[in-house]
Amino acid sequence: MKIKKKLSFILIVFFFFEFTSSSLAASYYKDSTSQEATAQVSVGKAETTSSNDLIKIGEDLKDVFEKCGYAYQSDCVINALKTKGYTDQQVSSYRTRIGNAQADCGNGGYGVPCLGFVAIIGAIVSGDTNSFGGNANDYYSKQSISFGSYTYKRLNPKDPIIAGDIGASAMGSYGHILIVKSVDQASDYFIGLESNANGNCRVTDDIPRPIDRDLYAFFRKQ
Amino acid sequence: MGKNKILLFIKNIKVVVVIIFLLFVVFASLVIFLNKNSKEPEPPFPTPTLTVLPTISEQITQAVEKFKVIDTTPNDGQENVYAGETIVSFKTDLPIRSSSEFKIEINPSLPYYWKIDDAYPTTTITARIFGGLKQNTVYVVTVKNKQGNFVYFWSFKTSQETPESSSGYVREKEKEFIQKYYPLFDFTPYKTSSFVVAYSDKLTLKVTINNKNININIIKTEVNSWIRSKSVDPATHTINYVYGP
Numbered sequence: 001m002k003i004k005k006k007l008s009f010i011l012i013v014f015f016f017f018e019f020t021s022s023s024l025a026a027s028y029y030k031d032s033t034s035q036e037a038t039a040q041v042s043v044g045k046a047e048t049t050s051s052n053d054l055i056k057i058g059e060d061l062k063d064v065f066e067k068c069g070y071a072y073q074s075d076c077v078i079n080a081l082k083t084k085g086y087t088d089q090q091v092s093s094y095r096t097r098i099g100n101a102q103a104d105c106g107n108g109g110y111g112v113p114c115l116g117f118v119a120i121i122g123a124i125v126s127g128d129t130n131s132f133g134g135n136a137n138d139y140y141s142k143q144s145i146s147f148g149s150y151t152y153k154r155l156n157p158k159d160p161i162i163a164g165d166i167g168a169s170a171m172g173s174y175g176h177i178l179i180v181k182s183v184d185q186a187s188d189y190f191i192g193l194e195s196n197a198n199g200n201c202r203v204t205d206d207i208p209r210p211i212d213r214d215l216y217a218f219f220r221k222q
Numbered sequence: 223m224g225k226n227k228i229l230l231f232i233k234n235i236k237v238v239v240v241i242i243f244l245l246f247v248v249f250a251s252l253v254i255f256l257n258k259n260s261k262e263p264e265p266p267f268p269t270p271t272l273t274v275l276p277t278i279s280e281q282i283t284q285a286v287e288k289f290k291v292i293d294t295t296p297n298d299g300q301e302n303v304y305a306g307e308t309i310v311s312f313k314t315d316l317p318i319r320s321s322s323e324f325k326i327e328i329n330p331s332l333p334y335y336w337k338i339d340d341a342y343p344t345t346t347i348t349a350r351i352f353g354g355l356k357q358n359t360v361y362v363v364t365v366k367n368k369q370g371n372f373v374y375f376w377s378f379k380t381s382q383e384t385p386e387s388s389s390g391y392v393r394e395k396e397k398e399f400i401q402k403y404y405p406l407f408d409f410t411p412y413k414t415s416s417f418v419v420a421y422s423d424k425l426t427l428k429v430t431i432n433n434k435n436i437n438i439n440i441i442k443t444e445v446n447s448w449i450r451s452k453s454v455d456p457a458t459h460t461i462n463y464v465y466g467p
Binding site: 101103113114115116134135136137169171172173174175176177184186187188189194195196197198199207208209210212214215 | 304306307333334350352353354384385386387388389390391392393395396399400403404407411418420421423424430
């Protein structure tokens with residue numbers, strides 16, 4: 001009698017585990033089939049990159065700032081720029097412009113707002129350390145932007161934009177300015193390379209925006 | 223015989239007395255035993271009987287209501303403060319547990335607005351200025367407690383320099399703009415094996431169909447269903463269907 005009871009207990013336990021494991025297997029199978037079914041569906045922004053002087057310098061600065069804890073005038077930043085192949089002249093332009101570009105902009109300490117970031121890039125690429133004065137809002141209504149030997153002309157509303165263009169917004173009191181890092185023409189959006197987009201004076205290169213001329217005016221290198 | 227009866231009576235009484243005594247002893251022992259077992263253990267610390275102490279939460283509440291400001295940004299009396307999207311903050315000697323436990327006011331009023339970081343508990347309350355401050359202006363910041371009683375105030379003066387940008391405010395306005403005119407922006411481009419959905423203008427979607435053999439009505443149903451799944455009414459959008467690669 002006791003043996004019979006033991007046997008039935010073992011059988012019950014066995015069937016319980018068998019049932020639950022097969023249920024789990026079935027649920028995994030459902031997941032895998034649903035993944036297969038949705039494998040050809042994708043949502044969201046895919047990044048496309050392009051080489052451009054402004055973009056390359058901007059990405060290098062982002063990398064160096066992050067590596068050196070945004071200590072803009074530190075030896076760490078200067079040496080890292082030299083390691084990346086920037087000439088003494090370019091590093092000197094950086095040093096000269098960075099001081100004027102810094103402001104107490106929301107992170108509890110000094111940082112580089114959007115216009116300052118573009119100004120530093122402009123100084124490194126052109127050697128002009130006096131460009132990009134005023135505020136970002138001013139650039140939204142300009143017909144052209146000049147620094148050193150570089151001139152960027154305003155695009156017509158119907159002109160498609162490309163990576164390396166400069167975008168300026170007039171929203172808010174003092175506006176915002178950025179460099180177009182990548183464009184998806186088919187999906188009508190772009191990703192900016194910019195500083196202070198999140199109000200903390202940090203450089204970002206992952207914010208997508210619709211290509212809408214009510215949001216930004218764009219400027220192209222001539 | 224009379225004497226014998228008396229003796230026998232006395233003897234019987236003695237026996238009864240002894241029995242009663244024994245019963246009493248047993249009963250008394252039982253009572254003592256039970257009483258001892260049912261006695262509650264004494265508390266390790268004497269409990270106050272006359273004084274009513276406040277609970278821990280009451281003590282904290284009383285303390286928070288008495289918090290002090292021990293540091294500020296910008297400093298009291300500071301001049302040439304950047305008039306852009308800077309921060310205004312204060313540190314307290316006691317942790318603040320929620321936004322209802324303090325009030326912060328600024329005068330004159332801001333051109334746009336500020337947002338207060340909402341991570342609690344904290345000993346640093348940070349207000350982020352969006353859109354910037356007025357140039358060359360003395361601002362007075364006042365901190366009050368939960369009851370609206372004055373705790374601290376300080377002042378600072380902004381510089382004459384024009385701020386470079388108002389990127390934080392621009393980004394906020396952009397988000398509002400995108401939510402209004404491109405409410406599906408975060409979900410586009412949406413690609414399936416049959417079609418791609420992307421914005422081509424404000425509230426205008428372009429659906430590119432890859433295969434001409436597919437019934438367009440099925441595609442339309444699927445697109446509308448996808449739009450509804452994002453809590454957006456398809457009727458709010460113009461949807462253009464085109465055939466493409």
